[in-house]
Amino acid sequence: MPISNPLRYDLNQIVGEAGVLPDDHLNRYQMDGFVPQAVVAPSSTHEIQDVLYYAAEQELSVIPAGNGTKLGIGNLPKKVDLVLSTSRLNQVLEYEPADLTLIVQSGMRLAALQAKLAEHRQYLPLDPPYGDQATIGGITATNSSGSSRLRYGSTRDFVLGMHAVQSSGVVVKSGGRTVKNVAGYDLNKLYIGSFGTLGIITEVAFKLQPLPEIERTVLLTCKEIGQVVNTALEIASSQLLPIFLNLFVNGVPFTEIAEPCLLIGLDGQPETVEWQIDQVGLAAKQNGAIGVGVYEATSQRDIRMSMRSFPEGGWASPIVMSKASLRVTDIEGFIHAALATGNDLRCLAQVMGLMGNGIVYVALSGFPNGDIPAESVAGALAKLREAATNVGGNFIVESAPVEVKRQIDVWGPVGRSFDLMKQIKAKLDPIGLLNPGRFVGGI
Amino acid sequence: MADRDQLIAELSAIVGSAHVITDPTSLTVYECDGATQFKALPDVVVLPTTTQEVSAVVKLANRHNVPFIARGTGTGLSGGMLAVNGGIIIALNRMNRILDIDLANQRAVVEPGVVNLLLTQAVQDDGYYYAPDPSSQQACSIGGNIAENSGGPHTLKYGVTSNHVLGLEMVTTDGEIIEFGGSVEETPGYDIRGVIIGSEGTFGIITKAIVRLLRKPQGYQTLLGIFETIDEASNAVSSIISAGIIPAALEMMDGPVIKAVEEAFHWGFPLDAGAVLIVELDGITAGMQSQVEQITEIFNDHNCREIRYAKDDADRQKIWKSRKSAFGALGRLAPNYITQDGVVPRTQLPKVLRRIAEISEKYNIPIANVFHAGDGNIHPIVLFDERDPDQCERVDAVNTEILTVCAEVGGTITGEHGIGLEKMDYMPLIFSPEDLALMVDIKEIFNPSGLCNPGKIFPTAKSYAKLGLETPNHSLPGK
Ligand SMILES: Cc1cc2nc3c(=O)[nH]c(=O)nc-3n(C[C@H](O)[C@H](O)[C@H](O)COP(=O)(O)OP(=O)(O)OC[C@H]3O[C@@H](n4cnc5c(N)ncnc54)[C@H](O)[C@@H]3O)c2cc1C
Numbered sequence: 001m002p003i004s005n006p007l008r009y010d011l012n013q014i015v016g017e018a019g020v021l022p023d024d025h026l027n028r029y030q031m032d033g034f035v036p037q038a039v040v041a042p043s044s045t046h047e048i049q050d051v052l053y054y055a056a057e058q059e060l061s062v063i064p065a066g067n068g069t070k071l072g073i074g075n076l077p078k079k080v081d082l083v084l085s086t087s088r089l090n091q092v093l094e095y096e097p098a099d100l101t102l103i104v105q106s107g108m109r110l111a112a113l114q115a116k117l118a119e120h121r122q123y124l125p126l127d128p129p130y131g132d133q134a135t136i137g138g139i140t141a142t143n144s145s146g147s148s149r150l151r152y153g154s155t156r157d158f159v160l161g162m163h164a165v166q167s168s169g170v171v172v173k174s175g176g177r178t179v180k181n182v183a184g185y186d187l188n189k190l191y192i193g194s195f196g197t198l199g200i201i202t203e204v205a206f207k208l209q210p211l212p213e214i215e216r217t218v219l220l221t222c223k224e225i226g227q228v229v230n231t232a233l234e235i236a237s238s239q240l241l242p243i244f245l246n247l248f249v250n251g252v253p254f255t256e257i258a259e260p261c262l263l264i265g266l267d268g269q270p271e272t273v274e275w276q277i278d279q280v281g282l283a284a285k286q287n288g289a290i291g292v293g294v295y296e297a298t299s300q301r302d303i304r305m306s307m308r309s310f311p312e313g314g315w316a317s318p319i320v321m322s323k324a325s326l327r328v329t330d331i332e333g334f335i336h337a338a339l340a341t342g343n344d345l346r347c348l349a350q351v352m353g354l355m356g357n358g359i360v361y362v363a364l365s366g367f368p369n370g371d372i373p374a375e376s377v378a379g380a381l382a383k384l385r386e387a388a389t390n391v392g393g394n395f396i397v398e399s400a401p402v403e404v405k406r407q408i409d410v411w412g413p414v415g416r417s418f419d420l421m422k423q424i425k426a427k428l429d430p431i432g433l434l435n436p437g438r439f440v441g442g443i
Numbered sequence: 444m445a446d447r448d449q450l451i452a453e454l455s456a457i458v459g460s461a462h463v464i465t466d467p468t469s470l471t472v473y474e475c476d477g478a479t480q481f482k483a484l485p486d487v488v489v490l491p492t493t494t495q496e497v498s499a500v501v502k503l504a505n506r507h508n509v510p511f512i513a514r515g516t517g518t519g520l521s522g523g524m525l526a527v528n529g530g531i532i533i534a535l536n537r538m539n540r541i542l543d544i545d546l547a548n549q550r551a552v553v554e555p556g557v558v559n560l561l562l563t564q565a566v567q568d569d570g571y572y573y574a575p576d577p578s579s580q581q582a583c584s585i586g587g588n589i590a591e592n593s594g595g596p597h598t599l600k601y602g603v604t605s606n607h608v609l610g611l612e613m614v615t616t617d618g619e620i621i622e623f624g625g626s627v628e629e630t631p632g633y634d635i636r637g638v639i640i641g642s643e644g645t646f647g648i649i650t651k652a653i654v655r656l657l658r659k660p661q662g663y664q665t666l667l668g669i670f671e672t673i674d675e676a677s678n679a680v681s682s683i684i685s686a687g688i689i690p691a692a693l694e695m696m697d698g699p700v701i702k703a704v705e706e707a708f709h710w711g712f713p714l715d716a717g718a719v720l721i722v723e724l725d726g727i728t729a730g731m732q733s734q735v736e737q738i739t740e741i742f743n744d745h746n747c748r749e750i751r752y753a754k755d756d757a758d759r760q761k762i763w764k765s766r767k768s769a770f771g772a773l774g775r776l777a778p779n780y781i782t783q784d785g786v787v788p789r790t791q792l793p794k795v796l797r798r799i800a801e802i803s804e805k806y807n808i809p810i811a812n813v814f815h816a817g818d819g820n821i822h823p824i825v826l827f828d829e830r831d832p833d834q835c836e837r838v839d840a841v842n843t844e845i846l847t848v849c850a851e852v853g854g855t856i857t858g859e860h861g862i863g864l865e866k867m868d869y870m871p872l873i874f875s876p877e878d879l880a881l882m883v884d885i886k887e888i889f890n891p892s893g894l895c896n897p898g899k900i901f902p903t904a905k906s907y908a909k910l911g912l913e914t915p916n917h918s919l920p921g922k
Pocket of ligand 1: 476477512513515516517519520523524555577578579584587591592593594596643644645647648649650770860896
């Protein structure tokens with residue numbers, strides 16, 4: 001087949017034909033309307049280095065990606081040339097179950113990894129959004145975590161070490177593979193949550209957890225948001241050990257319930273879980289819950305799954321998805337601000353609050369006639385950000401239509417540490433090859 | 444230092460002359476930390492009480508081009524706070540206020556000089572605690588803990604300091620005051636707070652921290668198993684972990700330690716025991732008993748001679764006291780000792796402990812072991828007499844061999860004490876010149892003048908020579 005496209009030709013030379021996605025797949029990787037010129041999937045660290053050398057030489061930007069589930073996050077990109085997908089680096093490199101640790105390549109999907117670990121009754125207790133499709137590298141680069149962070153922590157708490165290729169092509173190791181390690185600076189933390197702006201993560205070492213014997217979810221419904229919040233805060237400050245305490249307003253995934261709800265995840269040995277279910281029941285009653293239900297193992301997976309893809313999974317597809325990080329005592333006020341935003345914009349505002357962690361997701365959808373008043377939406381988001389920052393929190397917009405993004409900074413202000421961030425970026429990626437423009441302050 | 448008097452006068456103007464230490468006798472208090480084999484005298488010590496004072500001292504140090512080093516309470520075990528090139532020690536003992544306790548949000552705001560245990564004591568009556576619990580927690584400061592990313596017995600289940608610190612205020616190396624992270628779980632941007640934690644005082648002076656408080660568990664079960672051999676005890680550790688049990692703590696003491704502890708404190712341990720394992724479970728009481736039974740079974744499978752169960756809290760405290768008193772008792776075994784610190788994958792414990800016994804025999808240097816077995820974090824205690832130069836030389840060889848073994852089995856050269864001065868030479872065992880070059884790059888961002896805690900962490904040309912490696916032409920700081 002004659003190759004008319006010189007870029008394709010060059011990339012084929014570097015990674016082989018199997019490593020260059022067909023052009024009709026490019027749209028899948030579009031970011032805020034920017035369609036990449038090519039998507040390459042190197043099959044070794046060597047090939048990654050070669051792609052980076054090539055990109056630097058050709059002055060092409062490189063967007064590191066796993067499976068592309070979170071490419072929508074970020075400010076409008078400056079330049080989208082090459083998407084570098086880790087999807088072909090998808091092997092477990094080292095796994096000794098009795099050590100309860102493993103090293104895995106970054107392109108492995110979390111779901112595939114969990115299946116392997118389950119054979120030894122272990123797992124990585126992360127359940128990030130789109131956890132079935134998301135890759136280890138993507139999860140790490142976005143520090144994404146889900147509901148279970150209340151009990152087990154977030155990605156940041158599980159990473160022991162990693163290898164990354166810097167934009168210069170140099171491969172660097174940080175951390176190690178043991179559960180404790182304070183040798184040298186903890187540079188893992190730099191890459192975790194860096195949204196692909198500092199390097200291409202190629203492998204990650206994690207600590208693991210044994211799978212719990214059983215898992216149950218309790219759903220309780222109240223008339224008032226305040227009652228749900230109080231129940232949640234009461235449980236959060238008790239000696240119970242829920243995996244998650246998730247509040248929902250304006251719809252709960254997998255149910256038709258319209259009232260405010262609280263989903264409480266519990267795991268462990270049967271006696272431990274039973275006792276906690278009883279305690280939750282008592283707290284619910286005291287706080288005036290109107291319904292309490294317990295979900296067993298089979299529906300468990302569905303529940304977790306639908307929370308991960310909040311607010312999809314049978315819900316509306318959001319037009320704007322945002323996330324606030326707050327002190328837990330500030331959540332209730334913020335939820336009311338979010339609902340007021342929905343009223344102002346005459347759209348549906350749905351809320352999922354991780355009550356023990358102070359993380360509140362707000363999804364906006366259902367605009368009248370499908371018209372999105374970009375200016376008003378941008379204004380409303382600015383107001384919501386203020387509601388969060390006024391109480392010492394912060395607010396980021398995870399996805400929004402391009403017209404809205406043009407008018408906002410999706411990350412919000414970073415404060416005086418920004419200068420150091422810029423210097424770190426300049427040191428690790430001096431030519432600004434990686435994911436330009438998307439991160440905080442246009443990094 | 445040419446203009447020492449001038450410097451002292453200016454420092455006194457900032458913190459008051461009562462809080463500037465200059466006389467040689469008083470300065471010796473600040474010449475070393477817990478790793479007493481290293482000593483260096485600072486030119487002057489200042490004890491500020493506010494962030495502004497710290498900032499002013501740092502600016503002054505820059506103007507005079509004098510090194511400055513933060514010091515918590517000097518319990519470090521890697522020589523991290525030593526003024527190796529002289530200069531100003533900024534002692535944070537007077538910045539020891541708990542500024543805010545917010546139980547509803549499970550947070551506290553503390554100054555760096557707050558002693559670790561005092562924070563827990565401040566909230567324990569309300570049913571809360573601060574989880575990171577180094578064995579030195581009665582003395583060490585939270586600022587020091589953050590600088591070293593310290594762990595402790597309960598790290599196994601609850602993680603290290605980094606997992607419990609949300610926000611920091613730091614005086615940067617040029618004297619600016621900057622906040623990182625915050626009082627909420629997530630803040631946008633690079634996780635600079637995470638990189639500062641564990642940077643061993645080389646990025647600036649931490650002046651405030653926002654930390655998590657945890658709710659005290661509903662119940663504990665603590666048991667102690669006495670084993671014939673250290674091999675069997677370490678296999679029991681692996682079996683517990685692979686049975687899917689994550690205890691809150693899983694600690695080991697070997698024969699020599701048991702003997703020393705017994706002779707000092709008479710806890711009633713058999714003098715001929717090979718090893719003692721302490722296992723603590725915590726959490727919800729319902730269901731805990733069945734885990735105790737499981738552990739009992741595992742212990743028995745590994746020829747456990749005797750199991751003691753803590754019946755009540757007094758019993759539990761007694762067991763922990765026996766563990767935490769171990770270091771105190773070791774003084775009986777030799778005039779000097781070095782607490783080594785390495786980590787290995789848990790399954791490698793039996794092999795590594797055997798290798799350490801061989802190393803001990805080879806160099807005729809006794810080694811005792813008391814350590815965080817559940818994490819694979821070993822603390823071989825190397826016993827010697829510093830008055831004997833020949834022993835000192837052999838001790839150095841012992842240290843090198845132990846750490847080499849840790850690195851060889853996929854482990855690391857420090858799990859909690861840090862690199863400081865003590866382990867600089869061994870960094871090439873686990874990091875390539877490229878890995879180290881990146882660390883140097885990052886250091887230069889935070890500490891471009893190199894005045895903040897110089898001479899630590901990074902290997903020198905001598906280090907490479909000592910390990911028989913070729914010296915790389917980059918990655919040595921200052922190049
Ligand atoms: C008996 C004993 C048992 C121990 N057990 C443990 C254990 O179980 N786990 C463990 O992790 N450690 C343990 N340690 C080691 C030691 O206690 C810890 O490293 C502790 O965190 C040091 O705190 P410190 O306040 O004494 O710090 P220092 O020794 O004063 O300083 C340590 C380092 O921190 C820097 N530093 C101190 N304060 C600041 C600040 N405010 N800003 C910036 N840098 C600062 C110093 O410059 C230095 O580099 C033990 C030590 C002893 C003596």
